[in-house]
Amino acid sequence: MFPLFWNWSPQFFLPWSGSVRQDxxxxxxxxxxxxxxxxxxxxxxxxxxxxxxSQLGWITEVLLEAMKDVPADExxxxxxxxxxxxxxxxxxxxxxxxxxxxxxxxxxxxxxxTLRQQDGARYEQLSQQLLHLLQPPAKSD
Numbered sequence: 001m002f003p004l005f006w007n008w009s010p011q012f013f014l015p016w017s018g019s020v021r022q023d024x025x026x027x028x029x030x031x032x033x034x035x036x037x038x039x040x041x042x043x044x045x046x047x048x049x050x051x052x053x054s055q056l057g058w059i060t061e062v063l064l065e066a067m068k069d070v071p072a073d074e075x076x077x078x079x080x081x082x083x084x085x086x087x088x089x090x091x092x093x094x095x096x097x098x099x100x101x102x103x104x105x106x107x108x109x110x111x112x113x114t115l116r117q118q119d120g121a122r123y124e125q126l127s128q129q130l131l132h133l134l135q136p137p138a139k140s141d
Contacts, residue, residue: 060085082119089114
């Protein structure tokens with residue numbers, strides 16, 4: 001048997017309580033770019049090709065490679081860029097490799113290769129410290 005008001009069964013939704021159907025794509029940022037600052041359509045296409053983080057990473061790699069023989073102290077802009085890049089690479093390695101909670105020789109070697117490319121002086125200092133750990137233990141007879 002059918003209920004009395006079976007044909008008339010409306011659904012009421014209070015705000016934030018019902019099914020929501022909307023486009024989540026964040027085009028507002030690109031559409032809000034003023035014409036004097038650039039073309040939002042081109043910016044969006046460039047962003048879809050490579051994110052801003054990827055583009056900055058490539059520029060940083062090129063700059064550090066071109067300036068690898070230039071001495072710089074930690075307070076100079078180049079020194080700050082070198083330190084920031086080394087820290088970012090370390091964070092990437094930690095997030096990628098230490099997420100599982102284990103450290104292997106390959107992971108340590110990856111970190112050392114990255115450090116050698118980015119900061120030769122820091123690499124030399126660390127390699128001298130590690131050489132003592134890598135020596136076989138002295139035999140006590």
